[in-house]
Amino acid sequence: MGEKMVLVIEDDELNLKLVKEMLRLRNYRTIEAMDAETGIQMARRHKPDLILMDIHLPKMDGLSATRIIKSDENLKQIPIVALTALAMADDREKALEAGCDDYVTKPFRLQNLLKAIDQLLDSSDRGNIMGNMKDDQV
Numbered sequence: 684m685g686e687k688m689v690l691v692i693e694d695d696e697l698n699l700k701l702v703k704e705m706l707r708l709r710n711y712r713t714i715e716a717m718d719a720e721t722g723i724q725m726a727r728r729h730k731p732d733l734i735l736m737d738i739h740l741p742k743m744d745g746l747s748a749t750r751i752i753k754s755d756e757n758l759k760q761i762p763i764v765a766l767t768a769l770a771m772a773d774d775r776e777k778a779l780e781a782g783c784d785d786y787v788t789k790p791f792r793l794q795n796l797l798k799a800i801d802q803l804l805d806s807s808d809r810g811n812i813m814g815n816m817k818d819d820q821v
């Protein structure tokens with residue numbers, strides 16, 4: 684688990700720092716992008732184990748970026764956790780519709796963020812072993 688790589692796409696510098704520190708404490712490797720376009724490029728180049736996707740980003744938003752990643756045969760298996768603002772209840776629904784696997788609301792609670800990440804990385808491990816059964820199981 685310590686070797687897993689998480690791509691954080693977040694345009695708010697403080698949030699980005701906070702998330703990276705949280706992940707480092709848990710021995711995840713992190714790479715980062717501050718806009719969607721760069722994030723998609725990094726996903727293609729590095730094939731991270733999981734993506735944390737801010738929904739509100741400059742230019743292309745996190746929903747569009749999620750749709751692009753989830754329609755890419757080489758990337759669609761990567762779990763995406765949306766980062767949504769607590770006040771924006773609408774965002775959560777839209778995030779799931781766009782193909783995000785889960786969401787956490789900002790401001791973050793450390794436990795919620797780690798729980799979402801750990802759960803998805805565990806289930807993606809099972810998925811690799813047993814084949815892609817995720818749709819059938821749900």
Ligand SMILES: [Mg+2]
Pocket residue numbers: 693694695737738739740
């Ligand atoms: Mg933002």
